[in-house]
Amino acid sequence: MTDTRPSATTPDAYVLGVDSGGSGLRVALGRAGSDGPLSTAVCAEPVRTGTGGIDAAHLLEQLLPVAAELLERAAAGGGRPANGPAGEGPTASGPTRDGSVRVAALAVGAAGMATLGGRLRAELPGALSAALGVRRLALAADAVTAYAGAVGQRPGAVVAGGTGMIALGTDLVEWRRADGWGHLLGDNGSGAWIGRAGLEAAMRAHDRRRGGSPALLDRLRAVFGPAEELPGLLYPRSDRPAVLASFAPEVAACAGADAIAAEILRRAGVHIAEAAAAVCPKDGAEADGGCEVALTGGLFRMGEPLIGPVREELARLVPQARVTTGTGDPLTGALRIARALATDDLRLPHHPTMLSVQNT
Amino acid sequence: MTDTRPSATTPDAYVLGVDSGGSGLRVALGRAGSDGPLSTAVCAEPVRTGTGGIDAAHLLEQLLPVAAELLERAAAGGGRPANGPAGEGPTASGPTRDGSVRVAALAVGAAGMATLGGRLRAELPGALSAALGVRRLALAADAVTAYAGAVGQRPGAVVAGGTGMIALGTDLVEWRRADGWGHLLGDNGSGAWIGRAGLEAAMRAHDRRRGGSPALLDRLRAVFGPAEELPGLLYPRSDRPAVLASFAPEVAACAGADAIAAEILRRAGVHIAEAAAAVCPKDGAEADGGCEVALTGGLFRMGEPLIGPVREELARLVPQARVTTGTGDPLTGALRIARALATDDLRLPHHPTMLSVQNT
Structure with missing residues (x-):
């Protein structure tokens, strides 16, 4: 018509x-x-x-x-x-x-x-x-x-990150999507994922298992109170992913001085790069100066402790990828x-x- | 009185x-x-x-x-x-x-x-x-x-595993507890943990991210239907941990032929060993023939693909530990x-x- x-x-x-x-x-x-x-x-x-x-x-x-x-x-x-x-x-x-x-x-x-x-x-x-x-x-x-x-109307890929995380790419012929499956099936590297990993490391410090972070345990106590009462606070909530994601900035704040927090952000960056790599258009991008991968959403306000690992891993997985941030x-x-x-x-x-x- | x-x-x-x-x-x-x-x-x-x-x-x-x-x-x-x-x-x-x-x-x-x-x-x-x-x-x-x-009334440790997972140990003076924090904060190595890791690997195969298991994707489809519809099935349920744990036997069934499924069970075994190690009584156990660590609950019906890695890792963490199964x-x-x-x-x-x- x-x-x-x-x-x-x-x-x-x-x-x-x-x-x-x-x-x-x-x-x-x-x-x-x-x-x-x-x-x-x-x-x-x-x-x-x-x-x-x-x-x-x-x-x-x-x-x-x-x-x-x-x-x-x-x-x-x-x-x-x-x-x-x-x-x-x-x-x-x-x-x-x-x-x-x-x-x-x-x-x-x-x-x-x-x-x-x-x-x-x-x-x-x-x-x-x-x-x-x-x-x-x-x-x-x-x-x-x-x-x-x-990205606009060019071929490329976007990773939209906040409480959740999804990657979407196109060669202008079809869409490819990776992750965005929610906090129990994926959203690997998202705010909920980072926050959950941080709380897990805090609980490990609380009960003296390997892999615990005393710094994150301190932050857990400051934000939520006694560690042993956190399950009783978290599980009755209907907005559990948001509660988990609310701890992600604490992980980022600890990453400068705490190796476990830094490692959580590094693994998150690897997951994000894996999702981006799965949706990058394979053809035609190199002629156009590489595949643009735009990182967008509140997750990336964490800055280099998260974006650095994304860039490093993506360079391994998709050498022609070009990471951009701060876009529309x-x-x-x-x-x-x-x-x-x-x-x-x-x-x-x-x-x-x-x-x-x-x-x- | x-x-x-x-x-x-x-x-x-x-x-x-x-x-x-x-x-x-x-x-x-x-x-x-x-x-x-x-x-x-x-x-x-x-x-x-x-x-x-x-x-x-x-x-x-x-x-x-x-x-x-x-x-x-x-x-x-x-x-x-x-x-x-x-x-x-x-x-x-x-x-x-x-x-x-x-x-x-x-x-x-x-x-x-x-x-x-x-x-x-x-x-x-x-x-x-x-x-x-x-x-x-x-x-x-x-x-x-x-x-x-x-274990009875002797010093030692138990790991109770099912949908969740908790480790408890005592030297007969005090109790030590590790994990048991639920599916979002821990229960690392539990049925819910194994099932969730298996479903995550299946979704990675579905959207072609690194770390995907086509074998687990086949099992996901056989059990739940199309992969892209799983989030809509899972998240509205109130028994999400049980739904996740229901997939753990599928992971175990794939572990013989699928490296990703085997690796999930291996990591679960390491987590379980870490929890056991955190609660093993430190003193007096060696004189008594080592610290008894009893694995109990439905989780361990998976047998050697899970128990083998527990035993191996525990031998590293607590050399005097003695793993038992099939107890009361x-x-x-x-x-x-x-x-x-x-x-x-x-x-x-x-x-x-x-x-x-x-x-x-």
């Missing part, structure tokens, strides 16, 4: 990027023909997930007023950020009342899209077309928006995908669950 | 051992003066645990009719096992109606006694005295009854503790939560 209405591709057509994650919903407004966001907004309430998947109605309830306000402000010539949900003013649902196309394309990146995105895929196109005049819609896994933010975030990635959609320039591979595109 | 009634210590006085675990309540009846049980019974319903700890009323509800029936049968000259909860017959609560001392001592071993045993310690002495004429009562952590069953179970241990109590011969160290003794 080719769209011929000129407003979809004029450089001043609006595009929207949306990033839905555990800490809330973030929205960025931009224009099809220029880089960067005009303005961004944050809704602090995470979108609900139920047995039917990600709650499309809850997402729309938060997104629509914010998007409408961003559009109104942009139309009024202002670009200042909206820092919360907008009120239901008379213009909040107005953009499409005159039938004009206000938003040429919108891209949503969401955690759990692959397994939980069914309702979004079914309900969002109609609702966004009706409310905002959205003509093209992309629904992307959060790893894909992380990729688009960090998933919201930037969502906006880039929306812009590429609006200008018929989406080069990242379509995929039923990772990156699905619909005309609305 | 010294008890002078002769019935407490006559060789034909009855003693009861109780083992309360995840798979139900088991009861053994014996006599103070002779080894082994006269008869045993099983209640398949596990004792409930609430916010107040192990539910003393629920334990008594199951234990009392069974104990009464075992006593009745023994008095009638029969020793055949009772294989289920006894009915509430006219004699079920009869043993103490005449005021006679029917049970000289009773020992209960329970999982979670250390942290959850408060209600048992408060409520059991009075109730058991009233209902069965129990005069001495021991409340023991399940690791202590495992020790008593496997925790129910045997509970009965032994009861018998020792009845005959004033308890040599295992008292401890507020590990092994508390009360006259009733």
